Amino acid sequence: MAGFITAAGASYLMGLAAMSVSRLDNYYLALTLDVPTPIQTSGELLELANDDYIRSAIAATDDNWVLEQNTLSNALEVTFPVCEADWDGITGWALLDDPTDGEVLFGGDLGVPWTCPAGYQVVLTPGMLAVSIEVSPWEASA
Amino acid sequence: MTSVLATGYLISGVQDQTIGCPDMTPNACALGDGTFLVTVSTRNANYPDPYLSIIKVWHVGADGSVLGSTSIDSGSNFVDTSLGWAGGTKAILCVNFSPVAGGAGSNSTYLINASGGTPTVGSATATTFATKSTNIFGSYAFYDSASNQTVFFNKTGIALYSAVDGSQVASYTTNNIRWYGVNRKPGTTGTFGARTRENGTWGGYEVVLSARSMTVTGMSAWAPSQDWWLLGAMDPYAAQLEKLEATSGNGIQVQGGYTVDLAQPAEYVNYEGINVGGGDYQNLVTYEVGSSGTPGDQYQIGLANITQSGTVTGEAIYLDWPTNSVSLSYCSYGGDYAAGKMILVGESTTQYESPRHYSLQFWVVNVGAAVVEPPVPQPDWEPAVLNPVGFITDDGARYLLNLMSGKEDPLPTYYLALCTAVPTEFQSGDELEEITAEDYTRTPVANGTGWGRQDTAFYNEVDIKMTPASAWDGILGWAICDAEQGGRVLFAGDFLDLITSTSGVELKIDRGTMGVAMGVTDWALES
Numbered sequence: 105m106a107g108f109i110t111a112a113g114a115s116y117l118m119g120l121a122a123m124s125v126s127r128l129d130n131y132y133l134a135l136t137l138d139v140p141t142p143i144q145t146s147g148e149l150l151e152l153a154n155d156d157y158i159r160s161a162i163a164a165t166d167d168n169w170v171l172e173q174n175t176l177s178n179a180l181e182v183t184f185p186v187c188e189a190d191w192d193g194i195t196g197w198a199l200l201d202d203p204t205d206g207e208v209l210f211g212g213d214l215g216v217p218w219t220c221p222a223g224y225q226v227v228l229t230p231g232m233l234a235v236s237i238e239v240s241p242w243e244a245s246a
Numbered sequence: 247m248t249s250v251l252a253t254g255y256l257i258s259g260v261q262d263q264t265i266g267c268p269d270m271t272p273n274a275c276a277l278g279d280g281t282f283l284v285t286v287s288t289r290n291a292n293y294p295d296p297y298l299s300i301i302k303v304w305h306v307g308a309d310g311s312v313l314g315s316t317s318i319d320s321g322s323n324f325v326d327t328s329l330g331w332a333g334g335t336k337a338i339l340c341v342n343f344s345p346v347a348g349g350a351g352s353n354s355t356y357l358i359n360a361s362g363g364t365p366t367v368g369s370a371t372a373t374t375f376a377t378k379s380t381n382i383f384g385s386y387a388f389y390d391s392a393s394n395q396t397v398f399f400n401k402t403g404i405a406l407y408s409a410v411d412g413s414q415v416a417s418y419t420t421n422n423i424r425w426y427g428v429n430r431k432p433g434t435t436g437t438f439g440a441r442t443r444e445n446g447t448w449g450g451y452e453v454v455l456s457a458r459s460m461t462v463t464g465m466s467a468w469a470p471s472q473d474w475w476l477l478g479a480m481d482p483y484a485a486q487l488e489k490l491e492a493t494s495g496n497g498i499q500v501q502g503g504y505t506v507d508l509a510q511p512a513e514y515v516n517y518e519g520i521n522v523g524g525g526d527y528q529n530l531v532t533y534e535v536g537s538s539g540t541p542g543d544q545y546q547i548g549l550a551n552i553t554q555s556g557t558v559t560g561e562a563i564y565l566d567w568p569t570n571s572v573s574l575s576y577c578s579y580g581g582d583y584a585a586g587k588m589i590l591v592g593e594s595t596t597q598y599e600s601p602r603h604y605s606l607q608f609w610v611v612n613v614g615a616a617v618v619e620p621p622v623p624q625p626d627w628e629p630a631v632l633n634p635v636g637f638i639t640d641d642g643a644r645y646l647l648n649l650m651s652g653k654e655d656p657l658p659t660y661y662l663a664l665c666t667a668v669p670t671e672f673q674s675g676d677e678l679e680e681i682t683a684e685d686y687t688r689t690p691v692a693n694g695t696g697w698g699r700q701d702t703a704f705y706n707e708v709d710i711k712m713t714p715a716s717a718w719d720g721i722l723g724w725a726i727c728d729a730e731q732g733g734r735v736l737f738a739g740d741f742l743d744l745i746t747s748t749s750g751v752e753l754k755i756d757r758g759t760m761g762v763a764m765g766v767t768d769w770a771l772e773s
Contacts, residue, residue, distance in 0.1 A: 114702035114764040120649040121704050121736075123656045123694040127649065169651035174640065176647040237643035237764075 107197070107212030107235045111143045116201070116209055117237075131209065132159040132200045133182055133233065135226065139196035140211030149198055149208060156188040159203050162233075175236040182233060184226040191220040199235070210235045636724070636739025636762040639671045645728075645736050660697060660736070661688040661727045662710060662760075668723035669738035676732045678725055685715040688730055697761075704737065705761030711754045718747040724760065737762045 109117075119125035135157070138150040160182050162168055170179045195217045199210040212235075220226050638646070648654035664686070667679040680686070689712055691697065698707035726737040739762070747753055 109764070111702060115699065117646040117650060118702055118704040118764060119699040120656060121646060122697040122699040122707075124699045127652060163652075164650065165652045169653065171644060171647055171651065171653060174643045174647070176651055235647070237638065237646060 107199070107210045107233070108142060109210055109235065109237065110140070110208050112145075112201075112207035113199075113209035116207070128164050128201050130161045130163050130203075132161055132203050132206070133228075134159045134198045134200055135184070135191070135194045136196040136198055136211075137193045137217075139213045140198045140208055142211070144208050144211070146200055146202065146205045146208060149200075151198075152191055152194060154187070154189060154191055156185055157191060158185060159200065160184050161203065162199075170231070173236075175234050177231045177234040178228060179230055181230065182228040184220075186225045187220045187222050189222050191226070193217045194220065194226075197233075199233075636726075636737050636760065637671060638762050638764065639669070639673070639725075639735045639738055641674070641734040642736035642762075645734065657693055657728050659690045659692050661690050661730050661733070662755075663688045663725040663727050663735075664712075664718065664721050665723040665725060666720045668740040669725045669735055671738070673725075673735050673738075674732070675725070675727045675729060675735055678727075678735065681718045681721065683714065683716045683718050686718060688727060690730065698758075702764045703761055704764075705758050706755060707757060709754055709757050710760070711752055713752045714747045714749060716749050718753075721747070 116125060120127060134149065135152045136150055137152060140149060162178060162182055168179055170177050195214055197212045197214065198208045200206045200208055645654065649656060663675070663678055664681050665679050666681065669678055680688075689710060691706065691708070691710060696706065696708050696710075698705055721741060723738065723740045725735045728734045728736060739760075
């Protein structure tokens with residue numbers, strides 16, 4: 105579940121570095137029916153619409169995240185509610201700053217659309233949710 | 247692996263040595279100097295091989311007409327000396343690429359230089375970006391994602407040449423190139439995005455540009471899966487495009503945007519945009535043409551007012567909709583094209599066939615004739631420290647992610663180091679080649695007040711001043727560190743000029759001219 109940063113995410117990180125914004129208490133992982141784009145608002149997100157679906161909160165605390173190299177990943181399981189009915193067409197994900205609305209900070213692609221059958225639960229094991237920043241490419245080649 | 251990021255150059259408000267306008271005097275950028283428009287397509291209807299790249303260089307005359315154009319492909323000569331390239335103009339493009347999937351290809355490097363009135367073609371040796379040493383205005387950022395599944399560009403490369411002396415500034419070869427935010431300067435033209443497509447039957451694009459209009463033909467049929475973006479304006483500090491259209495499916499929508507008032511302080515003069523309804527920073531009107539158009543119809547998006555030093559010129563933007571093409575033009579009903587105007591058009595597509603890929607392309611067109619700019623403010627000190635441009639280091643990337651995850655709090659102070667060699671992204675503070683003069687120390691700049699964020703850019707919010715007691719020679723690079731000595735290098739970059747200070751003479755880095763901008767992309771969605 106490797107992801108990419110969005111414009112809002114980049115702005116957020118730069119805001120943190122410049123102390124112009126405060127760190128969020130929580131991030132919220134959304135499951136989407138399409139892959140988010142780098143410049144997209146929550147309102148434009150094609151999010152799972154099942155009645156029993158809600159975004160999963162991940163606290164912005166040290167114990168919830170692991171940093172290896174330039175990749176930040178979830179240290180603990182990220183769980184969603186047990187599906188009461190099939191969750192169909194899950195294709196992408198988005199990490200947002202709000203449980204229901206907000207900005208898309210990171211997005212990603214699940215590769216192929218898949219379904220969480222009724223009675224099952226979407227669980228992201230540690231390391232599955234990963235975001236990273238690549239450093240400057242200016243000196244990457246001669 | 248993942249995604250993210252290309253770094254870019256920050257715009258400097260005062261240092262403009264640029265293509266077609268080297269001296270930055272008022273009216274010096276008239277189209278009479280000649281203007282080059284550079285377009286790129288990864289495919290062309292005439293070249294079904296998906297690995298071919300087509301590059302076109304367009305020469306625009308003073309009256310806005312296209313005097314000629316020339317194409318570049320893998321096998322042919324690409325400079326037509328009959329084009330009448332105007333003297334005094336400079337070309338910027340160098341491309342090497344391979345026409346062979348997975349192969350090394352020709353990888354030839356070419357320089358087009360029309361400075362002598364006649365284009366010359368030469369070869370150049372690729373160098374790294376770290377060696378860029380002259381001033382090319384604008385925000386160049388290349389995106390390279392080795393993990394991206396798109397391999398349509400195989401060993402594609404682009405090099406940039408100085409508009410001032412024709413020397414090579416930067417080059418890059420990669421599996422995947424994306425130009426991201428280029429040349430924002432009013433009066434200059436060029437640039438483009440690259441389109442990728444692995445499967446399917448798309449033809450390439452022919453982009454015809456003139457000083458006042460742009461026509462894109464050869465598009466795939468208008469379809470709900472395609473979003474067209476009309477963009478106008480860029481943030482002065484961010485190396486990213488300002489997206490003005492945000493439809494998720496059909497049609498065209500225009501919203502948002504900036505205009506520029508050239509009477510504003512220097513740091514704001516280097517971008518321009520489209521504004522509707524008058525006044526600065528007002529949104530464009532929204533206009534949707536729906537999911538299907540009628541060939542031949544013309545759609546008026548809205549009235550665009552370009553503000554320049556308080557003068558508002560009414561303009562209208564039209565979308566012309568012949569079959570599978572879009573034309574954009576300004577239809578002035580008052581006055582000449584005094585202000586530089588930029589239109590950015592992009593198309594995003596998402597293909598769900600296997601392997602899935604995504605493409606995003608932009609064309610940037612500066613629809614403007616003579617650019618009237620205020621005189622460049624002359625610094626009250628010599629020598630100047632100008633145009634520092636930067637990138638995020640390895641430690642800087644981790645620092646940002648630490649901030650996000652609560653592993654670290656923002657530093658109360660960043661320390662600016664001056665270096666005799668441009669730092670690399672993996673250097674520590676101890677490894678920097680800093681000034682060795684006895685009176686040299688890193689300059690602390692308080693966070694919260696001394697640094698700012700503008701969209702995706704991090705920059706100095708205040709002037710940074712240093713007064714050496716002795717000569718500090720050979721200043722080439724800079725680094726923003728987390729400690730007064732040693733420590734981590736979080737952001738770094740190079741000055742585009744070699745700086746040599748004189749004892750007792752102040753060095754100053756103007757507000758907003760130092761920092762880094764983070765670009766975003768979805769090209770590395772899968773790895």
